[in-house]
Amino acid sequence: MNIGIIGSGNITSSVHLPLLSCMDKVNIKFIADRKNPKTLAKLYNTKSIELNEQSSFPDCDIILITLPVGARKNYLQKFAEYGSYIFSEKPFTMDLKTHEDLLQLSDKFTCNYERIFYNTTRNIKNIISSEIFGNIQKISIVEGGIQGKTGITKNSYINDPKLSGGFLHESASHTFNQLSFLFENITVNSANILWQDDFDIESNVFFDVTGKNSFPIDYKGTHIKHVQSKTSIFFERTKIEFNHLIPDSTFLISTLNSAKKFILNQENTFASTFPQAYYLKWNDFINKIYSSSKLNPEFETSLSTTRIISDILEKGGRK
CATH class of the missing domain: 3.30.360.10 (Dihydrodipicolinate Reductase; domain 2)
Structure with missing residues (x-):
């Protein structure tokens, strides 16, 4: 399961990366942020990407998006259009209309309400x-x-x-x-x-x-x-x-x-x-993908x- 990460802040470095790096059959494909996360990417032996309008991303099964809520909408849209599964940090969006519009694009979202x-x-x-x-x-x-x-x-x-x-x-x-x-x-x-x-x-x-x-x-x-x-x-x-x-x-x-x-x-x-709760959330999402279960995006993102x-x-x- 290849996972790409958009956002290299504290929640990524202190929670998600240590957890994902220990999970079976999980490979961290890249870490991207507006300030090139070279040091963090090197620590996890993966590719670093500096976010800008010209950024391109390797194909991944899941995209983890941990950017601040006000900065993540475009990336939620972009990867939804790519057909990727998307694991977003909470809150999913700042307003109800944006949340509903995103769920019209894809049924492959989840949000980290652990x-x-x-x-x-x-x-x-x-x-x-x-x-x-x-x-x-x-x-x-x-x-x-x-x-x-x-x-x-x-x-x-x-x-x-x-x-x-x-x-x-x-x-x-x-x-x-x-x-x-x-x-x-x-x-x-x-x-x-x-x-x-x-x-x-x-x-x-x-x-x-x-x-x-x-x-x-x-x-x-x-x-x-x-x-x-x-x-x-x-x-x-x-x-x-x-x-x-x-x-x-x-x-x-x-x-x-x-x-x-x-x-x-x-x-x-x-x-x-707390780490166990994050693990169970990730494990639940990955198992649903492996089993090809149809996700309920309203529940997954807590509309x-x-x-x-x-x-x-x-x-x-x-x-």
Whole structure:
């Protein structure tokens, strides 16, 4: 399986390359970036390509695209037209229309929302599906923390709203993907967004989940306050708390009228570390290609996540 890589930033050098280089039947065909990645390519004994309008690329089975979200659209289009399978870093796009348009070009996309392979995510899905604690009454989610710009250069894409997506796209998208994985019918009821320098830095969102069991979700995501990231699920008589950001969260269970908490033991059949989650995501994608399985691009790229963020931005507006 020949894999070409567009983008040589930290996520490529620290996560994808070490992982892919250890996988069976995987060959890194090239690494390309706007600044010629000669050193990184040499480390992995592969071809380096400097990205420009005249760049040409060797044929590959899969193209990994890790450029900032605001800079990757043209490459998603280009390789979709080539008929390549494409593994994109998240978020897939900055807006719903672009996402939908790309899926019209190809059904060979996936996007790296790896948290659905966490033990944490799979275990809470099993708990909810079992209905052992009855119906959900409500869910509360808090996440984030103060994020400064120490060590970030002035020219970094993180400082450019045309390239980077702010808190909703860059951080909350993972959590919204988890919610979409857990619940089929989730919609945005209302939202309030705080903006700074054209970036969303804090959001308070209320969701509605409808179906056999309907209930609300209140969500708070922030880059400007110290918070303890946590999901709290309130059932009819019990509450379960866990950290949805980590692969192997402890599940604390208590009755609604008691402060006494117990640890709920869970199975360990999916990812209990971050590298394992990335591995399972890659392995899932490669196995689907080998088996010639027809991909579901709306699921693979989490169109529902992009739709949620678009609805939040529309209903939240600028304050």
